[in-house]
Amino acid sequence: MANGTADEIRLLLVEDVPQVAQYIRNLLSGQSSIKLLDVVTDGTKAVRQVEQLRPDVVLVDSLLQGRLKGMALVDQLRRLDHVVPVVVLTVPQNPIEPSPGRGIHGVLSMPFSGFDLNSKVSAVNGEFHQSDSERTGRIVAVFAPKGGVGKTTIAFNFAVAASHIGQRTVLIDGSLQFGDLRALLKVAVDAPSILDLPTDRIQEQDLRDVLWRDPSGVASCLPRRAWSSTRW
Numbered sequence: 001m002a003n004g005t006a007d008e009i010r011l012l013l014v015e016d017v018p019q020v021a022q023y024i025r026n027l028l029s030g031q032s033s034i035k036l037l038d039v040v041t042d043g044t045k046a047v048r049q050v051e052q053l054r055p056d057v058v059l060v061d062s063l064l065q066g067r068l069k070g071m072a073l074v075d076q077l078r079r080l081d082h083v084v085p086v087v088v089l090t091v092p093q094n095p096i097e098p099s100p101g102r103g104i105h106g107v108l109s110m111p112f113s114g115f116d117l118n119s120k121v122s123a124v125n126g127e128f129h130q131s132d133s134e135r136t137g138r139i140v141a142v143f144a145p146k147g148g149v150g151k152t153t154i155a156f157n158f159a160v161a162a163s164h165i166g167q168r169t170v171l172i173d174g175s176l177q178f179g180d181l182r183a184l185l186k187v188a189v190d191a192p193s194i195l196d197l198p199t200d201r202i203q204e205q206d207l208r209d210v211l212w213r214d215p216s217g218v219a220s221c222l223p224r225r226a227w228s229s230t231r232w
């Protein structure tokens with residue numbers, strides 16, 4: 001966080017409805033964890049304000065009117081060099097799903113309380129600004145006690161979907177003897193294997209050496225940051 005106290009979250013609000021802006025100001029008054037830097041009412045001016053003020057989080061009304069509408073602004077913010085996490089405000093009649101790949105890191109649906117606002121902004125800020133070393137991965141295991149029920153298919157599709165929404169994804173086949181993802185992904189026979197890993201301590205670099213980035217037809221489904229291990 002650029003300025004302010006160490007754990008104060010610097011928030012920029014893009015909102016053209018004065019009542020909503022005032023509602024949010026009220027929710028944020030009397031607390032010290034989020035500092036409202038400014039309220040921008042014109043979407044076309046929001047990008048410049050983001051670049052100048054460098055907020056930690058931007059709150060954008062999805063129903064913002066004017067030349068640059070709410071969701072078009074979210075798209076522009078996603079393309080900035082200095083990427084900033086965005087929480088989108090909406091109403092129940094206009095449901096929006098969080099989608100980091102589309103620049104929507106969080107969603108708040110009206111009406112929301114001060115607690116909702118605080119926890120959403122804090123959660124999005126925490127997830128986005130933690131350093132790589134603090135970032136912990138999530139492990140999703142696909143398991144079934146029976147063979148041939150679709151474990152490989154689900155694991156593969158899940159990994160593709162996760163990378164599509166901007167998650168760095170490593171797909172690991174825990175079936176060391178009878179794994180079939182290698183065949184599914186058409187990995188070259190001589191590509192390194194998970195079995196090449198040291199058996200005592202594994203360093204991050206060792207792991208990189210045995211990851212295989214899919215160059216085949218599947219690569220179109222697996223964006224740049226998607227990786228798959230080589231023997232399953």
Ligand SMILES: Nc1ncnc2c1ncn2[C@@H]1O[C@H](COP(=O)(O)OP(=O)(O)OP(=O)(O)O)[C@@H](O)[C@H]1O
Nearest residue numbers: 144146147148149150151152153154175178179180
């Ligand atoms: N939802 C589905 N609908 C129809 N066919 C499917 C579905 N999921 C998987 N299959 C097919 O079922 C077969 C077995 O799938 P898969 O290899 O994913 O299962 P598995 O549980 O990994 O098997 P194994 O135990 O042999 O590793 C494959 O031919 C796959 O294309």
Ligand SMILES: [Mg+2]
Nearest residue numbers: 151152179180
């Ligand atoms: Mg399988």
